[in-house]
Amino acid sequence: MSSTKPTRLDPTMTAPWTWPEPLADMPGGERNLLHRTAWSDPANPLRVQLRPWYSDPPPSGTERVDVFLDEDESNIIGFREWTLPMAEDDYYVPIGADKLPEGRHTLSFIMTNYLDVPARSFPFTVTVDKTPPVLAGDSKLIFPSEVLPPNKLTARYLEMNGDEVKADLPLYTDPRPWDQITWYLGATPGTQDQGGVIELDDRNYADPVVVTIPGDLIRNRGDGWRYVWYQAQDRAGNQSLRSEPVELSVDATPIPRTLPPSKVKEANGGASGGVLSPLDAVNGVTVTIPTEAVIYDGEGVFVQWAEAGTVGAFRTDVPNPAGSRDYKIPNDKIAQHLGKTIPVNYEVFEPGIALPHKSNNYSLRVEELSGLPTIQCDKVTGGRLVLGDIAQGGYASFTLQRWTFMAIDQYLTIEVRGVDSGNQLVRIPVLTESPVPEVAQVIPAGRISKTDLQRFKIGGALEVRVSVSFDTKQTWKSFPMLTPTLVA
The missing domain is CATH 2.60.40.10 (Immunoglobulins)
Known part of the structure; x- marks a missing residue:
């Protein structure tokens, strides 16, 4: 601020606050503690939020807010200037992590209005903790x-x-x-x-x-x-x-109880693990408990497919056929594990004993799915996408052929990439984490406007990138790209 402005103002304006907000106060804990994710991401600095100070639109002009620390008006840690009127969602000042010292501090601001008249806010207290716990020099757990x-x-x-x-x-x-x-x-x-x-x-x-x-x-x-x-x-x-x-x-395996790993009939491998081709699992798979497993009459058995509570996990106590040691895993519990290694095990419940006897894990590697379709575009012919074939205000539409394990609980992300006339990367989202609309031979997969296509370089190659998530957006699998050349 200018040296001609007051060095100390009485607070009259509403105190600021932060976004993200501090953690809820806990007994014995620091007051208004900021989680490190609130300030540690350089791309998303902490925001000091301000309550709008106009109820009616102000005259034209510029205004400035200086955020300062610990009642010291000269210790400015961030500022912004605006041209009036200000948007309602624009009342904030970003603060970089390097401007936030560790410890308990107050945040205040001075707003200098379009008449060059300053006003000071009441303070807002926050606590910043940047120091991780330091373990003992000999940090090993001390076992008996x-x-x-x-x-x-x-x-x-x-x-x-x-x-x-x-x-x-x-x-x-x-x-x-x-x-x-x-x-x-x-x-x-x-x-x-x-x-x-x-x-x-x-x-x-x-x-x-x-x-x-x-x-x-x-x-x-x-x-x-x-x-x-x-x-x-x-x-x-x-x-x-x-x-x-x-x-x-x-x-720690109890004796004489013997519970060796289960098997997956459709997988190739050894006693404790195997590899499953997804094409061998389109109708589901069968988990078999080996005959060496000691299970007595009257005991209950549960087969656990993948870690309990994870996406695509399945648990069953129904043998198929009845009386056998085979347990069916449905085909809608396969795709979530593509490219992953999952545990397969079973538990034996002994009457009168609360804790079950658990088998050793069978480690199953599910291979990636091959044969995913290439996205198609109604305006691409002979490897070329002709802008002149699209009416002004029109669109190029995309479709996808059905793929193995296709289901409506899956998600699609589609993006068109290329460069502009200055050879700068341009990325146009078509679908972003969008649910698969239906299970059909061909499904609609979004569209891109002629206006967006005109952002790309004529004569340049486009990349239409498609990825699908089988596991509720935890991982994504790429489809083959469509790579037409954009022509006028």
Whole structure:
């Protein structure tokens, strides 16, 4: 601001606020704490939001807002100037992460109106936390010595210790209320198989943390060498480094219960895993429990296809045919797993026992689907899209042939790419995460206007890119591209 303006103004304007808004205050936690995602993305800086100050349209002119920190009008961390009138959704000032120091601060602003008269707002308090938790120098979880190599974590140990194993977490630097400890248990030192989350509240945050690993989770993750590690995250979303993993030799399968992995009849592979061609699964697949599995009369059996709770998971206790050990997985539970590796297992429920006996996992790799169709355009002939064939104000329309596993719970994204006359990339969205409208031999796939096509370079090649999501937008598969040449 100009040095001729006042150095201290009495607040008269409504306090600003932020978008994204601070986290809800928690007992023992920081006031108006900003999650790190609110300010850490350079492409989406924190917004200091302003309440509009005109009820009627103002005269023409320009106005300026200077946002300052901690009651110091000279400590300006962001500003904007507008030409009146201002749009209702334009009352904000972006603030870069480098302008937000760590700690508890107040945000205020001075609005200088079109008459060059300044007015100051009341303050808004926020807390910025940029420091992640720091783990102990020796960060490994502390397990009972009897379960560490050269000994094993055995079924007998679990039976004698409440069907669980406990590990102490070394004290890390400055634990605070609502920190979260996420721990992992799996077959590799860097496993991403989450075991659980421990949240510290405002009473126990300074107490020693104990990680309790239940026996059913240990058995579900299978026998052999397993690794346990953890990571701390504070309420603002700052994550510590990973702890060093602890190596365990697990032999927790109950004896004499034997529950070897199931099989997928249509897959090729060995005893514990296989590869499934989707073209062999158009009518679904059959999961078979091996004859070696010890299942007694009166026990219930459930087959689990993929991780429970994930897209495309399926669980059944109905053998087909009745009395067999075959379980049918319907064809609408296949496409969600294309290009992925999923677990297939089964559980045996013993009467009077709350926890089931779980089989070892069968790891199934589902191959990618081949033969996806190339999108078609009604204005493309002989590899050329002729602008002159499209009436002014008209469109070029796209269609897609039916593909294997096509279903209305899938989504399409279609985009036309090319360059303009200055060889700059131009991208025109046709469909964006749009549901498949129907299952038919040919479906409509959007259209592009002549006006949009005229943005591309004449004589240049266009790319009509199509992708489909079989798993509710988690992953996308590409169709072959249509690549016509644009001519006048």
